[in-house]
Amino acid sequence: MKSMDLTDNLWDTFFNGDRLACARMISIVENNPRMVPNVLNRLKPYKNTSVRVGITGPPGVGKSTITSSLAKYASSEGLNVGVIAVDPSSPFTGGAFLGDRVRMQNLVGDDRVFIRSLASRSGGGLSPATPYVADVMDAFGMDLILIETVGVGQAELDVLLFTDVIILALQPSTGDIIQMLKAGIMETADMFVVNKSDLPGADQLVDYISFILESSSSYRNTVRPPVLKASATMNTGVDTVFAEMRRRISELDKSGIIKTRRLERIRRDIEMQIRDILWNRFLELPGMCDLVNNQVSFSNEDGASLFQFSEHIASRISVHLDKPVQE
Ligand SMILES: Nc1nc2c(ncn2[C@@H]2O[C@H](COP(=O)(O)OP(=O)(O)O)[C@@H](O)[C@H]2O)c(=O)[nH]1
Numbered sequence: 142m143k144s145m146d147l148t149d150n151l152w153d154t155f156f157n158g159d160r161l162a163c164a165r166m167i168s169i170v171e172n173n174p175r176m177v178p179n180v181l182n183r184l185k186p187y188k189n190t191s192v193r194v195g196i197t198g199p200p201g202v203g204k205s206t207i208t209s210s211l212a213k214y215a216s217s218e219g220l221n222v223g224v225i226a227v228d229p230s231s232p233f234t235g236g237a238f239l240g241d242r243v244r245m246q247n248l249v250g251d252d253r254v255f256i257r258s259l260a261s262r263s264g265g266g267l268s269p270a271t272p273y274v275a276d277v278m279d280a281f282g283m284d285l286i287l288i289e290t291v292g293v294g295q296a297e298l299d300v301l302l303f304t305d306v307i308i309l310a311l312q313p314s315t316g317d318i319i320q321m322l323k324a325g326i327m328e329t330a331d332m333f334v335v336n337k338s339d340l341p342g343a344d345q346l347v348d349y350i351s352f353i354l355e356s357s358s359s360y361r362n363t364v365r366p367p368v369l370k371a372s373a374t375m376n377t378g379v380d381t382v383f384a385e386m387r388r389r390i391s392e393l394d395k396s397g398i399i400k401t402r403r404l405e406r407i408r409r410d411i412e413m414q415i416r417d418i419l420w421n422r423f424l425e426l427p428g429m430c431d432l433v434n435n436q437v438s439f440s441n442e443d444g445a446s447l448f449q450f451s452e453h454i455a456s457r458i459s460v461h462l463d464k465p466v467q468e
């Protein structure tokens with residue numbers, strides 16, 4: 142496809158601040174994993190110092206509404222803002238995508254704001270390109286990148302781990318918090334927003350979250366995350382959420398936590414890539430695919446044999462790993 146080519150013209154227009162070129166670059170990164178290293182290399186000298194903020198929570202709590210308000214506040218303070226909406230629903234239903242577009246309507250026409258929705262992969266997982274899309278936005282000159290994602294499970298948690306700061310939004314009287322506790326998302330949040338505070342039950346939810354934070358061992362030795370109340374549609378409390386977000390970013394930055402998270406992220410990236418490469422090379426060995434397939438059927442009958450098989454293969458591979466690594 143022509144629009145998928147990395148032409149000199151595309152790079153020129155991208156670095157000249159052309160929004161269409163930025164949209165094209167994002168599509169390339171989103172749809173062609175093989176081209177990602179190429180793109181990242183070329184972006185390296187333009188690396189910005191943008192902060193990536195994940196906005197998560199159950200469906201319908203008002204993440205898109207909050208995200209668009211935060212983007213508006215940031216833009217009015219002169220910041221360039223990228224918004225990535227990671228849409229876990231099927232791209233074919235169009236529902237969430239259109240919904241987000243409507244809610245983010247108030248930002249259309251704002252030159253400081255660049256919005257992008259990413260579709261989920263056909264297998265059901267979230268777009269693995271999300272962090273690289275953020276890298277493209279960063280090099281394009283964004284100061285702040287807001288990533289909206291539904292917090293429902295492991296795949297979403299993985300996306301969140303690519304962000305520097307996480308805001309968890311909840312709404313009163315739904316019991317969603319139990320889901321968030323189960324998914325392990327509560328422990329990752331740097332800030333809580335009880336949205337829809339125009340509805341009954343907001344104060345109780347604030348108390349409940351505060352109680353959980355006080356009794357949770359994960360927070361005992363660190364600064365406890367703030368719990369704020371807001372109503373995104375009534376536009377109350379969102380200014381405080383914005384101010385608190387900025388305060389929290391600077392606090393986490395000064396204490397070195399953002400840097401530590403970035404280093405952890407790079408380590409995880411390296412680990413995942415080496416695993417992928419080794420696993421693919423392993424499957425390319427003659428007869429290996431068949432051997433694994435046979436073992437799959439066999440383990441279906443005899444679960445214990447799975448461990449023996451893996452142990453056996455690992456010990457054969459480790460013979461090669463005992464040799465010193467050549468620089
Ligand atoms: N009553 C009330 N409704 C809200 C508030 N914020 C968002 N909503 C509504 O909740 C619905 C879902 O909002 P949306 O931002 O799409 O939620 P998301 O699925 O978390 O992104 C929409 O109909 C919003 O208008 C709020 O503060 N109060």
Ligand SMILES: [Mg+2]
Nearest residue numbers: 204205241289
């Ligand atoms: Mg949304």
